[in-house]
Amino acid sequence: MRRFFITTISIGIIFISLIMGYIFLFRNIPEGEKDKRRVFGATYMNMVNPFFTVVDDGIREIIEAQGDKLISFDPGNDQLKQLDQIQELINMHVDAIFLNPVDWQQVKPGLLSAKKARIPVINIDTPVYDIDLVDCLVMSDNVQAGKLLAEDLLQRKSSARIAIIDHLSAKSALDRVKGFSSIISEKNTYKIVARFSSDGNIEQALLGMENILKLRTQVDVAFATNDPSAMGVLAALEAVQLTGKVLVYGVDGAPYAKRMILEGKMTATVAQSPVEIGRTAAEMTYQLLKGKEIKRTILVPVFLIKAENVQQYGINGWQ
């Protein structure tokens, strides 16, 4: 009986050793370990909006200058797809993840998975709700962006019926509305008469604005929380020959928005610098990987572009 137990235990030990050996020899060796090149991942809310393509270019410029690699994903505004993409990047053992969340709250499982895998997350453009789960946040001063537009409105009109085109799942947009509202709420002649979420995209902004116009809501000002949404508003206005009769504000400083300002169709936009956001995010990541102390939040300044100064920034590119 004793001999039988010894034999069974010996076979068990040999079997376990073989499995351990197999795992050790054939485990997936991370890309970075193979050729010592660092590999980074990025996932943005959507890349139909050229703003994120330019942020990506800024990150890529710094990373490729170091001889490293960036893998970028586009979840098409779908949080579940973005969570899959974060998991995919974790499985690839990337050195860090640049994250622009689709939904600032629902992205949390992805952040927890990255934390568990000890992969740093650099949050860009719009913050996540669970800010402690990211290593650094690089974004525009969004509250200030809203304030700049409200101050411009105050100079143009002493009273206004305003439609706000929001993006409820993006904190950046909520902050822009917060900044805007903080100025206009001081005056009782400015009324918010309509508000809807476009999710930051041109198609939903068009549909939302069409609905407002169909309901015959009197609107003098449309405040869109990004330039694609402002384009959707402009398309809805053009369809009913109202171009130029409603003040249209946006945020981004996209080349097409600057052209609309030059043509007198759009009132103003607050310029962000997506290249700068991208470059800064990449630089901070390298500092972090070197073990250096970095600031948790970096705000990139914004400024107003309107008809009077649009030529100064040019309409063919970003600032």
Add this chain to the structure above:
Amino acid sequence: MNNRKAIYILLSVIVLILAASIYRNHARVDTTLRFGVFTGSAWKVPNPTVYRLYDGLIADFRALHPEYYITYKSGIRVQDYSEQLAQDLLKGTEPDIYLILPEDFTTLASLGALSALDSLIENNFIDPGLFYENALTAGKMGNHQFALPFEIVPSLMFVNTTLLEKLQLEVPDFSWNWNDFYSYASQATKDENQDGIPESYGVENWSWLDAAYTNNELLFDAKGISALLNQEGVVDAINFYLQIADLTRNVVIPDFESGKVLFSPFTYSSYRTYKYYPYSIQRFGNFKWRALTMPKGPKGQNAGELKVLLVGVSKKSIKKVGVQEFLKHISTSDEAAYRILEYSQGLPAKKNILLSDRAKNIFEHHISGSEDPLDGKLLDTIIKESIVVPRFKKYNAALELASRYIEVEQVQSYSSLKNFLNKLNKTLDDYLKE
């Protein structure tokens, strides 16, 4: 029961559980098909509805074949897609079935990465007669069909109608020819203040390839063994291209977006994107414009190049039955064709779809302005008359070489254009045979 017996029973149970679990996983893996796709559009225009297309195709298929699961890796941008596919091929982890960009087809087929589909056609599993004939040839290499057409885009000519009105010219007819085109272009190229910089221009971005294709000429034979640049139709096309280029010799032509240019060729996907709200506001928004057919040459039709996005099956896929069913569904079913029409920026490659009432409704959806959309019948004719360029291994390099000669070399230094093209043809022949 003694101890030894108990241990044997325990071990047997463990082995059985392990075997059952392995079988279950294996069975699940066997019915899970991986579909290789990209985000955005193959045609360099924004496409916010691309996931609706893929998810819809999969949902329709699963409604018919619930025994299969289809997965895809989301988020790969179109510009990264070829590299990602190449890496997957190297690692042997490529999807079972995947989309193939036009420029990648020859490489994939010649590498042996694609499964030949000839038997599916021979066994009548897939009816080749369902596709536009020219689109089907895009997935052919040698005598074998390696891929099927998924989405197609024909070439169109955009005209700035604001400028046309200013010049007091009528909108050209859809059957217009090179002579008409030259007449419009020369009338539009105006330098009234004679400062050497015209105030308006005839055409921008119209190339010698557009000239050849609208004269129904190919530049190389299907196998990529010899160049065809000394053919009479190509000589005529390049001669005409040089006449058009002479209208603005030594002048930098602004792009169509500037509003100063009368004509510019674009693909159907640009029309689909920018003629409709809301993107119409983003590009070409400061003037009125519409799409026309391409002007035809003496031997040609009112149609240019047809670009084809293909779908092919990995040679390594072991899930042949499921993959073939999925391939058949996405390339030949009516439902898939309508989804392509609605959610992509291209057109389905299945014949007769564009002529249906359902297609008409889709075309009319979100139309901007008062102008009627290009109708299905016209698009159907353009597609049928378009040229699908045969691709071969050295295609890109040979084309680049030819373009450099034609666009940069001084054709005038030769006694005749024919002599110049004879010499160029020989150079290309030598290169192709190397």
